[in-house]
Amino acid sequence: EVQMVESGGDLVQPGGSLRLSCAASGFIFSGYPMHWVRLAPGKGLEYVSAISSDGDSTYYADSVKGRFTISRDNSKNTLYLEMGSLRAEDTAVYYCARAADFGSGKFYLDSWGQGSLVTVSS
Amino acid sequence: EIVLTQSPATLSLSPGERATLSCRASQSVGSYLAWYQQQPDQAPRLLIYDASHRATGIPARFGGSGSGTDFTLTISSLEPEDFAVYYCQQRSDWPITFGHGTRLEIK
DSSP, rough: EEEEEEEEEOOOOOOEEEEEEEEESSGGGGOOOEEEEEEEEHHHHHHEEEETTSSSSSOOOOTTTTTTEEEEETTTTEEEEOSSSOOOOEEEEEEEEEEEEEEESEEEEEEEOOOOOEEOOO | OOEEEEEESEEEOOTTTEEEEEEESSSTTTTOOEEEETTTTSSSSSEEEETTTTTTTOTTEEEEETTTEEEEEESSSSSGGGGGGGEEEESSSSSOOOOOEEEEEEE
16 A cells, blocks of 8 residues: 655744655655645645655755755655745645656656644744 | 636535536646645545546546646536545646645535
8 A cells, every 4th residue: 555654744933944754655665756745724735846756856846945955765765855944934734745657748646645734933 | 837727716516416626727738737636634635637537546426628728627426525625736847836726615
């Protein structure tokens, strides 16, 4: 069974840092790009970041570029999101998701973790 | 950035009725559009990819159509578990973008 479990969410002060982890199991982790998506209170889903299957390519939303860093350790089947210079507007549930290609060459998010809550407040 | 506009923001229907949700893109995304369902306090679930293909395990009452800039998600006969928030997402170009969602509520 495909499973992803996020951890590391916490209450942090503005300007602070946090690292989220996403432990994956039930599939060949090194064969899939991975993404982070967040859901802020009262808002809709927002794409945060993505990383290629080998970790060589990364992508960021403008809202987090320069502050967040995505990485992965394929030997540990784990995805990470290093979050720095945190702001109140970063408060959200953060989901990791697997990206799969169903044949069109485009990747869609076919499996998701249950999310990790990050609260940025003084 | 490709902007996705979903309508209506809220849709109130009864179980057994047909639901039609719309997603319009600010520029063509071809067929590279997906629909996700999110229940309260749950992770999103992929329903439709490439505009019209059902993901694994998705019931046949869910259908997707459209191409270019106009897309539709149809639920042929609403079941109680279908009342949720639905998002469209484009994969045509970076950055990936989502619509703001349509809340499907029980009338």
